Amino acid sequence: MSRLTRTVATLVLTCTFIVGCSNSDNQPQTSTSSIKPLEKVTYLTSFGNFGRDAYAWVAKDKGFFREAGLDVDIKPGSGTGDNIAKVEAGAAMFAPVDLTGLLLARGSGGAKSIVVVAGVQQRTMAALISLQGNGISKPKDLEGKTLADSPGSVVRNLFPTYAKLAGVDATKVTWVNGAPANLIGLLASGTVAGIGQFVVGEPTVESVAKGRQAVVLPYSDVMSDLYGNVLVTTTTIAREQPDLAKRFIAALMKGLVHSIDNPDETGRILQKNVPASAAAPAAAELTLMSAFVRPEGSGDVVGTIDTKRVAGSIKLLQDAGAVPSGLTPDQLISADLTPKP
Template sequence: MRRLTRSVAAATMATALALVSACSSGSDDDDASGVGSSLEQVTYLTSFGNFGRDAYAWVAKEKGFFKDAGFEVEIKPGQGTGAVIQTIVGGQAQFGPIDLTGGLLQLGNGDAKDFVAVAAIQQRTMAAIATVEGTGINTPKDLEGKKLADTPGSVVRNLFPTYARMAGIDYEKVTWVNGEAQTLMGTLASGSVDGIGQFVVGQPTIEAVTKKKAVLLPYSNVMQDLYGNVLITSKQYASEKPESVKKFTEALLKGLEYALANPQEAAEILAKNAEAVNPAAAAAELQLMAGYVRSSNSGTALGTLDSGRVAKSIAILRGAGALKSDLTPDQIIDFNLAPKA
């Protein structure tokens, strides 16, 4: 009887030890799969402040897409193409969207280097001059003699001389003053400037802030084949962590797809995380942006970049005299990391 009791006790102890071992092993597996302390800490910059057009990053965070991919992401408001590039190359952030045309200008004119694009956010440029009724601006020619505001590194501002040439206006007759992403619309509402650099999807927010009907002059009306925003990272990060780039890109694009399918929910997520967001305007921005995100080719995957189209963009800028040096698409895009068509 004693022998049987000792045998049962030994078996019970062995089972308990096996369970403890299994639990410990499971915990280690969780860490290895990107849960808990093993999450990679990265900083993401929005393209330009916190508006509806950038809500998809907050969606990716809120819905756990970043965490599932192995990242703990801090989202900070960006201040336009030039500033986003500088911050990422400087190592203060790892990812962020810039306007591809603005990136080409920065790279081709020696103002920036050591960054690469890894996915498209919008298949067409959304750059525009925005104003409101009553300013006397209805056509590009009306911009002559007017005062516009934008951040110094914004693609709208940096691309304006090229836009002006192609639209047949004298860009030297237009005055630019400095502004900040979050205060530009308030500057327009106050009447201290005649117009601002903006994306076309900003129309609902402009009207909400100014209480007037918005008037927009899209750059795409005179410059075809230009991409909109693209996701970038530094060349160093892309070289050292290519798999991390792919995983982050996939998670961000998942957030983009969800935000476009659920604009009201995405707007509410943004409003919960960023002050002074008008949810109705943010949702309207996302609805307008959908047509710029989806390629005209229905079978093309979200986020893809086409070398031929980028080459055409370079040719447009070269033809307008906007680039000091020639470029090739693979100098600004890492096609090995970008989503495949």
């Protein structure tokens, strides 16, 4: 046997018996039995599929969830009340809800198995949006008008408190029901004079209204210390699956940061995954939302929750008669899971 023949034979035998020899694509062989399967997670957006909720699609599209070992199923939410009910019922594991809406629900004896695990918006984005020509330019103009929103929306449920602080007679305002996806259409068609929305909904409203300028009445004008959306889960998941919760929170917050830093790309990602959504208005929403996401005084850390501010929100609602005494931040917030400054 020649020296060349002996060398080739030795190489063949070595490749045959040593684990990890390269395959035909020069990639290391990996046993499929050693690959850990992705864990299933169900998630609801806060309200339909607008730009303000696109960060979840970014986390999925950019692979942040997969990197965390998660396979996330994203479904459109229908507002705070409905999201709370679905998370409690096990229809979803995580969802963003408005913190004030959660406080109102807990104050009335509900949402007992819900816990806050991250902040999404450091200030409330709740608002009423109308259009020029509808006779609404200030809160007092709401009297005698018809507004639309879903029954479980925090904008609608918080309206009595907003009205009291803004000097509006809430009994003179008529509310009708509207599904999240249909609200802007109801406003643009003239069916109602205003709708419950987030402040960042202004670009989307104007894109549908075609030429008519939006009129925005932010709740933060009279309730400046309130948080906006927070991420919630059940007390059971927080207690029994803290590692999964931490991985999900980190990946979702990574998607949130990427979204507000790259609004145009995020708008395209949303439209790719939800074709009915328009990229440009979604990007405009995210540009507006950026100022609500970055927590003041804590660098670039996103997702933090200040329990002192939450205590202040509780007091504000208690002073307005919307929440009974006895509610405290530690009853609502999982300090072990929330991101730290």
